Amino acid sequence: MTEPNEYETAVNLLAGVLQHGKPLIFRDQRHVAPLDTQKRDPTPLCKQICYGVLRDYYRLTFYRDSLVTRKLPSKQADLEILLLCGIYSICSLKRPAHTSVNATVQTTRHLNKAWASGFINGVLRNFIRRRNDLEKRADESTETRWNHPEWLQKSLRCAWPEDAENIMVANNDPAPMTLRINLQKTDIARYQQQLMSSGLKSTPIAGAPSALQLHTAVSVDRLPGFSDGFASVQDEASQLVAPLLSLEPGDKVLDACAAPGGKTCHLLEIEPEIRLQAVDVDPERIRYLDDNLRRLGLNCDTVSGNFLDYENGLFNKILLDVPCSATGIIRRHPDIKLLRNSADIDKLSDIQTELLNHAWKHLETGGLLIYSTCSVLPQENEQLVYQFVQSRKDVIVLPVDSVRGNALKSGRQLLPQLQGHDGFYMARLRKVVP
Amino acid sequence: MMPLTILEYPDHRLRIRAKPVTTVNGNLITLAHRMLDAMYVAPGIGLAATQVNVHRQLLVLDVSEDRNDPLILINPVITAREGELETNEGCLSVPGYYEPVIRSENIRLDAVNSDGETFSMDANGLLAVCIQHEIDHLKGKLFVDYLSLTKRQIIRKKLLKQQKQRD
Structure with missing residues (x-):
């Protein structure tokens, strides 16, 4: 049997996003070990094409639509996507342009559309001829200039007038891979040494005591002691959250939207002697949480169900890492740019407010709640927390001290950095006697 | 040693049913490795x-990303099946x-x-598809047999034409 064609696989995966609105998640992004070798991910080249096309979607679409002025019938949507893959390969893959053209033209056979090979070949060769001219014209519209949808650019420019363009540049750049070292089992220096002997260079990060940033991303199978729980994959920004709860032995802790459990496990690594309940609405994602707990040798109560229906006493510390637009991690999930719209943000912030109110009911007086998102939109972050604080008399906002990000009136906002941390927001709230 | 040549459809020898392997010996293992090379x-x-x-029940596979995880199967028999999966298949023949x-x-x-020991294994996804595709070969069956008659005829004609041009 012949190998599946990489461009064909990419076209199918991209059709999922572009035509059916399905998010694109690869198995290795779940960072669950041991990776089942039989259900393998697509090849690195195929993944690179998928990510590349989504990152540069607006620009690539502009190129294609300038060359193919007639809209193809919907039956030929796969050819339109194939053209995006081809143009992306020519622009960005480190290989001669004709290799990219050949591979793209070959793929028409795999799509059972050998009749289209001349068409694809023509368009791509046309692109190579007119590339300089088209590149100049692409900078005229802001959508193609920044490769971000209009609504998101507007929101970003409005929220962060100074930083919006930096955010968009960072969003289109691949994210680094950062590890959280399990300090229960080893220490940073020793693990860094172990990585070194496996040929992996890493750097510690100031202000994130358990973090090591890898110089190149690798599959988790290559991390020493990964399946024995020595390290997990977690961005620097998310690693700042768990320490904010200042855990002590005996604390009654609730992790309200726990799966896949990065922060849950971090809580237990910091202080194993807590009574922790982890809740998540998605039973499938709870499985990832359980896998992570098992791998790291940790224990906690996991509950599958909607947190809004959850009634189970009081806690003195609560972590509320709410579902959000994920606009702070677009560089890890470029499909977000295409799958979200501005109406989603309103809906999300309603849900987030509801979750915050519900979590607040479960917090003891004197207790501490951390609200966090991986969003960079104030509607889900600062504004939402500000309104919550204004609407109640039993809450005070505590500062979030960190060397990263900007301190706001309520909470701290981290914006995505090139080769640095993700976009992230966190606020610390204490419940007081009104 | 000459590299092995792969028969191409509609060669009638692809229709011969393979006989079970009775003894796993050096010759068979050499053949398996030459097949892997090919x-x-x-x-x-x-x-x-x-x-x-070679009309013996022997097949070789490697679905790993890095092409470094070869698998040799002798006298394979599928004992249980579950679920359905549609993929675009291609065949070296x-x-x-x-x-x-x-x-x-x-x-x-x-x-x-390859040590002559009987074992059982589970497979899913691409590996499962590939094993089923190869076991079909041992029964003299090709993936084009699953297609409509017209499609099969078109492929047959075009391949015959190509083969003629090459000769």
């Missing part, structure tokens, strides 16, 4: 002995054609390994 060069992810004109075929998504099989 498969990697082609490039393919699976090859059945039938395709190199039907070069240049790719058509969707429905297979079982999860399978369990018994086989003999």
